Amino acid sequence: MAETGILSALGAVIRRDLLLAMRRKSDVLTTLFFFVIVVSLFPLGIGPEMGMLRQIAPGVLWVAALLASMLSLPRLFAADHADGTLEQMALSAVPLGVLVTGKIVAHWLVSGLPLALLAPVLGLQFDLPADALGVMVLALLIGTPVLSLIGAVGAGLTLGVRGGGVLVSLLVLPLYVPALIFGAGAVESHISGLGATAHLSLLAAFLALAAFFGPWATTVALRIALE
Amino acid sequence: MLEASNLECVRGEKSLFRGLSFRLAAGACLMVQGANGSGKTSLLRMLCGLSPPAQGEIRWKGEPIRRLAEDYRGELLYCGHAGAVKDELTALENARISATLAGAPVDEEAARAALRQLGLKGREDLPARVLSAGQKRRVALTRLLLEKRRLWVLDEPLTALDKAAVANLCGVIDAHLAGGGMAVLTSHQDLPLAGRVEHLRLD
Amino acid sequence: MSNGIINWFKFSSPQTFYPLAGKMIPWFWALTAIFGVAGLTIGFFVAPTDAQQGEGYRIIFVHVPASWMSMFIYLVMAFWAALGLGFNTRLSGMMASALAPTGALMAFLSLWTGALWGKPMWGTWWVWDARLTSELILFFLYLGFIALQSAIDDARRADKAGAVLALVGVINIPIIYFSVKWWNTLHQGASVSLTKSPSMAQTMLWGMLLMALAFWMYSIAVSLTRVRAIILERERHAGWVEELPELKS
Numbered sequence: 060m061a062e063t064g065i066l067s068a069l070g071a072v073i074r075r076d077l078l079l080a081m082r083r084k085s086d087v088l089t090t091l092f093f094f095v096i097v098v099s100l101f102p103l104g105i106g107p108e109m110g111m112l113r114q115i116a117p118g119v120l121w122v123a124a125l126l127a128s129m130l131s132l133p134r135l136f137a138a139d140h141a142d143g144t145l146e147q148m149a150l151s152a153v154p155l156g157v158l159v160t161g162k163i164v165a166h167w168l169v170s171g172l173p174l175a176l177l178a179p180v181l182g183l184q185f186d187l188p189a190d191a192l193g194v195m196v197l198a199l200l201i202g203t204p205v206l207s208l209i210g211a212v213g214a215g216l217t218l219g220v221r222g223g224g225v226l227v228s229l230l231v232l233p234l235y236v237p238a239l240i241f242g243a244g245a246v247e248s249h250i251s252g253l254g255a256t257a258h259l260s261l262l263a264a265f266l267a268l269a270a271f272f273g274p275w276a277t278t279v280a281l282r283i284a285l286e
Numbered sequence: 287m288l289e290a291s292n293l294e295c296v297r298g299e300k301s302l303f304r305g306l307s308f309r310l311a312a313g314a315c316l317m318v319q320g321a322n323g324s325g326k327t328s329l330l331r332m333l334c335g336l337s338p339p340a341q342g343e344i345r346w347k348g349e350p351i352r353r354l355a356e357d358y359r360g361e362l363l364y365c366g367h368a369g370a371v372k373d374e375l376t377a378l379e380n381a382r383i384s385a386t387l388a389g390a391p392v393d394e395e396a397a398r399a400a401l402r403q404l405g406l407k408g409r410e411d412l413p414a415r416v417l418s419a420g421q422k423r424r425v426a427l428t429r430l431l432l433e434k435r436r437l438w439v440l441d442e443p444l445t446a447l448d449k450a451a452v453a454n455l456c457g458v459i460d461a462h463l464a465g466g467g468m469a470v471l472t473s474h475q476d477l478p479l480a481g482r483v484e485h486l487r488l489d
Numbered sequence: 490m491s492n493g494i495i496n497w498f499k500f501s502s503p504q505t506f507y508p509l510a511g512k513m514i515p516w517f518w519a520l521t522a523i524f525g526v527a528g529l530t531i532g533f534f535v536a537p538t539d540a541q542q543g544e545g546y547r548i549i550f551v552h553v554p555a556s557w558m559s560m561f562i563y564l565v566m567a568f569w570a571a572l573g574l575g576f577n578t579r580l581s582g583m584m585a586s587a588l589a590p591t592g593a594l595m596a597f598l599s600l601w602t603g604a605l606w607g608k609p610m611w612g613t614w615w616v617w618d619a620r621l622t623s624e625l626i627l628f629f630l631y632l633g634f635i636a637l638q639s640a641i642d643d644a645r646r647a648d649k650a651g652a653v654l655a656l657v658g659v660i661n662i663p664i665i666y667f668s669v670k671w672w673n674t675l676h677q678g679a680s681v682s683l684t685k686s687p688s689m690a691q692t693m694l695w696g697m698l699l700m701a702l703a704f705w706m707y708s709i710a711v712s713l714t715r716v717r718a719i720i721l722e723r724e725r726h727a728g729w730v731e732e733l734p735e736l737k738s
Contacts, residue, residue, distance in 0.1 A: 064389060071386040082374040143368025144387075150334055152360035152389030212657055216650045220640045229636050230654060233629040234661050237668035244672060261671075265664065276657050279574075283649045286337040298643070299726055 068153040072161030073168070079138075080169045086134060087169050094127040094174055098181045109186045116185035117195065117246035124174050124199060125235050128206040131170040132231070133224040135162065135214040136281065149285055159281065160274045163211045171203030187246075194249040194259075201262045202242040208266075208273030209234050215280030237265050287312055287347060288333070288437060288468060294341035295328045302328060303488050304341065312436075315459070315469045315481060320488035326472045327367070329488065330441050333470060334364045346437075360389065363435040365443055369426030373415040377406055380414055381428045390433045400431040405451060419446040430458055438462060440471040452477075501578045503720045504729045510713040517710035521703050528699030536693045545609040552602035554701040555595045556620070558708055559627060560662075562592035566634075567659035570652035580716075582648025583723070585655060586638055587716040591708050593631035599624050619673040623666045630658045644723055 080087050101119045102112055139145040139162075148158045178199050179192040187195065213231035217223035245258035287310060294304040302325030310316050318326050331337050333344060335351045335358065344351050351358045371380050381397040392400075401410050404424040414422055423446045430438065438459070444452055456478055459469055463481045471477070532550035566588045573581030603621050604614045615621070634654055641647035724730050 067391065068386065068389060071383065071391070075383050075387075078379075079372065079374055141368070142372065143366050143370040144372070144384075146336065146364065146366055146368070147370045147384060148387055149336060150359050150362060150364050151387055152356055153387070154356055158387065209657075212653070216637060216654055217640070220637075221642075222640060226636055226640055229629075230633040233626045233633065233665075234657065236626055237661075237664050240668040240672045244675060248675065261668075268660075268664070272657070272660060276653055280650065280653050283646055283653065286646060 065153060065157050068151075069157050069161045069164075072158050073165045076162055076165030077168060080165070086131070087173070090127050090131045090170050091173050091177065093130055094123050094177065095181065097123040097126060099184065102184065112185045113187060113250075116182060116187050117243040117250075119185070120178055120181060120195065120199075121202075121239050121243040124178075124203065125206065125232065125239060127174060128170055128203065128210060129228050129231065131166070132210045132214045132227050133217075135166050135211060136218050137223075140218055140284070145281065146285060149282060155281065156274050156278045159211070159277050163207050163274060163277070166211070167204050167207040171207055172200075175199035175203055188250075191246055191250050194255045195246050198242045198245040198255070198259060198262060201259060201266055202238045205238045205262075205266050205269045206235060208269040209238075211273060211277040212280055215277045215284060218281065218284040238262065241265065288470075289345045289348075290333070290342065291345075292342035293329070293332065293339045293344070295325045295332065296340040297325070297328060301340075306342070306486075306488075308484075308486060310468050310470065310484075312466045312468060313463050313481070315463055315471070315479060315483045316486055317477070317483050318470065318472045318486050318488065324488040326488060327441055330364070330366075330439050330470065330472065334362060334439055335359070336364075361436040362439065363388075363429060363433055363437070364439045364441075365426060365429065366441045367445075369422055371414050371422045371425050374413065376411050376413050377401055377417065377421075377425045378410045380425050381432060384426075384429055385432045388429070388433050392432050396432060397428070400428040401425070403431060404428055404454060420448055420451065423447055424451060427455065427458075430462070436467055438467065438469040438471070440469065442472055442474070444473050444475045444477065456480075501580050503580055503583070503724055504727070506580055507717055507720050507733075510717050514710055514713050514717075517706045517713065521706040521710055524699050524703035524706060528696055528701075528703050531692060531696035531699060536696050543609075545606065548602050548606045550696050550700050552599060552606060553697055554704040555599040555602060556624060557701055558704045559592055559595035559599055559624065559631075561705075562588050562595060562708060563627065563630070563655075563659065563662065566592060567655045570655040573648055574652040574656070579645075579648075579723075582645070582652065583716050583719045584712070585651060586648065587712045587719055588708075589631055589634050589638070589651075590715070591711050593628060593635060595704070595708070596624055596628035596631055600628060617673065619666075619670040622669045622673070626665055626669070627662065630662070634658070 098119060101115070105111060105115070136145060139148070149155050151158065175196055178195050182192045182195055210227070210231050213227040213234075216230060217227045220226060241258045241262040245255040245262065248258055249255040289309045291307045292304075293306040295302040295306075302323075306329070308316065318329060320326050328337070332339050335344070335355075338352070346354055346358050346361070370384055372383075375383065378394070378397055378401065381401060382392060382394065385392045385397070398410055401407070401424075404427060406421060406424055406428075409417060409421060414425060417425065423443075427443065443455060447455065452475070459471075459477075460480045463469060463479075477483075528550065532547055536547070536550075538544055566585045569581045569584040569588070572578060573585065600621065603624070607616055608614050634651055637654055638647045638651045641650055721730060
């Protein structure tokens with residue numbers, strides 16, 4: 060398989076999944092609304108004291124982002140599995156890992172990226188200063204791909220399994236811990252004046268590792284699910 | 287070319303078949319027959335390399351397909367029960383995208399021609415959601431025309447097709463076999479093929 | 490050399506492993522009892538009372554070995570999982586699933602004894618100490634593994650899926666541990682370490698070591714018993730199982 064063929068297949072998968080997402084907008088919007096609602100509920104549960112809200116904002120936004128991306132995971136492969144597309148992908152002359160990578164990228168574009176872009180608006184509810192909002196967006200931009208990458212492994216493992224939707228959260232949430240710690244920590248340490256560089260670098264390193272192992276593990280998981 | 291030796295298939299705790307061997311040469315067609323649950327689909331999935339046999343080995347041009355991986359898949363076309371047709375996409379988009387995913391991109395003209403040949407003229411730009419089951423099946427079968435593969439593995443390709451479409455499909459398969467291609471298929475209906483058809487009974 | 494290889498593959502078949510495991514189990518139980526009695530004697534009667542922590546510290550003779558085992562078992566589980574995935578040996582997957590409940594038990598024991606120790610030491614049942622938090626996440630990983638395996642009906646698929654999860658987990662555990670530690674130092678939480686008691690007397694170390702050995706032997710004995718049960722369940726239609734004397738009655 061020539062390199063250009065692989066790249067064009069990668070692009071084709073991403074375009075296809077984006078096209079499908081465009082024609083099923085409600086799926087994408089549900090995830091986004093879920094994110095907004097969860098974040099907005101916290102002040103109601105905790106009280107409107109601004110000092111407190113500022114302090115919990117990074118953690119709340121990150122946990123909500125984890126849950127929102129979790130919500131979209133079962134759909135990542137389920138539709139393709141049900142209509143036979145996944146079998147065709149597994150039998151393609153293009154390595155399955157490439158196609159899976161494309162699907163993960165598309166998943167991030169429709170579920171991770173919007174969260175990162177929406178975060179500043181929600182951060183305003185929590186009275187975060189402008190520069191902290193910037194760090195927040197940056198951290199989410201680096202961190203949400205990790206969620207898609209690790210989540211894809213969980214989605215592949217639970218494909219077609221009884222209660223897969225709930226199970227995937229049990230499998231994947233503990234693995235998200237480093238992303239949560241580095242991501243929320245970046246904003247916190249920026250606010251406290253320590254600077255966010257260290258956290259962001261560690262988050263980026265975690266992303267590199269996830270990008271290396273994630274598609275591979277997902278591919279193995281999907282082949283197992285298809286047997 | 288395609289060679290299976292001593293295959294065994296186990297589903298759950300039941301052994302569906304064992305000691306199954308056959309050899310398929312260029313231009314030959316193998317018709318797999320058997321009752322429901324006799325392991326026809328399992329055998330076909332095994333031949334594609336989707337599920338490994340419990341025993342035995344499948345070879346393509348003398349090499350085990352496990353080792354060939356993508357090289358084998360590049361010569362293989364599998365059409366399963368599920369047609370891999372997306373309701374949200376139009377017939378044309380479905381045809382082009384599945385060809386691209388298989389690693390054999392085609393231009394729009396080729397895809398339209400294939401759809402026309404299978405009797406979908408005028409339906410090319412309708413979303414698959416509004417097509418009938420038979421029409422969706424035809425969309426799935428355009429892959430036969432678009433991807434140039436040596437070995438076709440077709441699981442119940444006639445499902446939901448009308449008489450005209452069956453005749454049409456037989457013509458396509460005959461042309462494929464005449465050109466030195468190979469086919470393994472299952473069908474509950476009679477498939478009036480012109481060429482020589484070997485039969486394999488599972489039960 | 491070649492002899493060794495043949496032997497290993499011979500024992501990797503459930504049929505030969507089943508009776509072998511049956512013969513080994515009583516020995517491991519005996520070792521568990523010996524090490525356990527020795528360790529507890531040292532822990533409760535020989536080891537001196539801690540100057541700062543009084544008698545309460547003695548729970549570390551259970552807590553620390555349990556924590557060690559919980560981590561070690563995950564590694565062993567991942568090792569078997571990788572072996573099963575790589576060489577497609579049936580026994581490896583069975584070993585991995587036999588180890589998981591014991592690992593989860595150890596993690597739970599470690600958390601529980603940690604809480605019991607925390608109450609008199611820090612006046613609270615739970616502190617977000619780096620070790621305890623990592624242990625909690627490890628416990629979640631075990632639960633995820635067990636839940637995944639029990640949700641999949643087909644035993645072979647369950648083995649393989651579990652193997653992928655265990656491998657992803659084993660890559661992730663050091664990162665999780667590091668990140669939790671980093672988070673902990675940043676937040677200046679209670680960073681009293683359970684094992685870094687001010688004066689770790691020689692006898693205490695011995696007690697802990699003996700207890701660790703006891704836990705180790707116990708884990709092996711229990712896992713072997715469980716693996717025998719799994720073999721029987723999965724191979725119940727195989728001829729050799731029906732020939733077993735203990736099943737003919």
